[in-house]
Amino acid sequence: MADESAPVIEVRNLTMGFDQLILLEQASFTVQRGEICAILGGSGCGKSTLLKHLIGLHRPMGGKIFIQGVPMDPMDEDGYRNLLQSFGVMYQGGALLGSMTLVQNVALPIEAYTDLPEESVRDLACLKLAQVGLQGFEDHLPMEISGGMKKRAAIARAMALDPAMLFLDEPSAGLDPVTSAELDELILEINKNLGTTVVLVSHELASIFAIAHRTIMLDKNTRSIIADGDPRFLRDHSPNPLVQQFFNRQPPKR
Numbered sequence: 001m002a003d004e005s006a007p008v009i010e011v012r013n014l015t016m017g018f019d020q021l022i023l024l025e026q027a028s029f030t031v032q033r034g035e036i037c038a039i040l041g042g043s044g045c046g047k048s049t050l051l052k053h054l055i056g057l058h059r060p061m062g063g064k065i066f067i068q069g070v071p072m073d074p075m076d077e078d079g080y081r082n083l084l085q086s087f088g089v090m091y092q093g094g095a096l097l098g099s100m101t102l103v104q105n106v107a108l109p110i111e112a113y114t115d116l117p118e119e120s121v122r123d124l125a126c127l128k129l130a131q132v133g134l135q136g137f138e139d140h141l142p143m144e145i146s147g148g149m150k151k152r153a154a155i156a157r158a159m160a161l162d163p164a165m166l167f168l169d170e171p172s173a174g175l176d177p178v179t180s181a182e183l184d185e186l187i188l189e190i191n192k193n194l195g196t197t198v199v200l201v202s203h204e205l206a207s208i209f210a211i212a213h214r215t216i217m218l219d220k221n222t223r224s225i226i227a228d229g230d231p232r233f234l235r236d237h238s239p240n241p242l243v244q245q246f247f248n249r250q251p252p253k254r
């Protein structure tokens with residue numbers, strides 16, 4: 001039984017990596033209900049890998065991850081299936097199926113996880129598309145719409161089952177600044193109106209300052225979390241020069 005007062009996500013002493021490559025050692029942090037938490041850090045430090053651990057795609061080398069108070073591992077198939085329904089995930093690039101229309105893409109999780117009749121599935125998928133501003137584009141293929149619209153459609157699909165948690169891997173990658181700001185607005189709206197907890201990986205400082213309540217910064221060299229807090233506070237007050245450099249866009253000192 002999930003403990004409602006527990007943090008939505010608790011990472012306790014996580015060690016993660018692949019074979020000889022250790023990316024994080026004994027790292028701990030929590031994400032509170034309703035927070036927008038951004039995972040930051042230099043290229044290759046393990047941001048996407050951490051996200052994949054949080055959704056159960058990779059298993060920790062050490063430590064534990066609790067989702068809504070429940071340990072992820074060990075978890076039987078039914079337990080994991082239930083857990084998946086509380087997650088919405090948008091992978092890097094959006095990953096819509098190119099041969100399916102937008103409404104068919106959004107319908108996929110609804111078909112997989114509910115017993116709704118075909119007509120209701122379509123109605124619900126159309127509603128989700130309307131919620132992200134894509135009314136009228138239901139029967140378009142992904143190749144027929146812009147990059148920003150593809151991201152919106154991917155978010156509609158991730159939100160199809162009204163998940164408590166939304167995981168986004170580099171949502172603004174490849175978007176122009178205006179489209180990226182529009183996507184930020186959409187993420188904020190979802191967070192405010194539905195109370196969805198959002199965990200995202202991002203490189204975009206403008207976007208991080210616009211939407212993140214919390215940032216967690218990973219460091220490849222020390223295999224640790226070197227900052228955890230409000231991005232503005234970290235930019236102005238972090239004692240760690242690496243964190244200051246990142247937030248102030250300064251190249252590392254030679």
Ligand SMILES: Nc1ncnc2c1ncn2[C@@H]1O[C@H](COP(=O)(O)OP(=O)(O)OP(=O)(O)O)[C@@H](O)[C@H]1O
Pocket residue numbers: 018021023041042043044045046047048049050
């Ligand atoms: N399945 C895998 N098997 C082995 N190594 C992997 C695997 N996935 C990622 N890696 C390696 O782990 C390291 C971290 O990768 P990851 O994609 O998590 O970094 P990242 O911080 O998200 O990077 P970027 O900002 O460049 O997207 C990289 O060196 C990558 O090559």
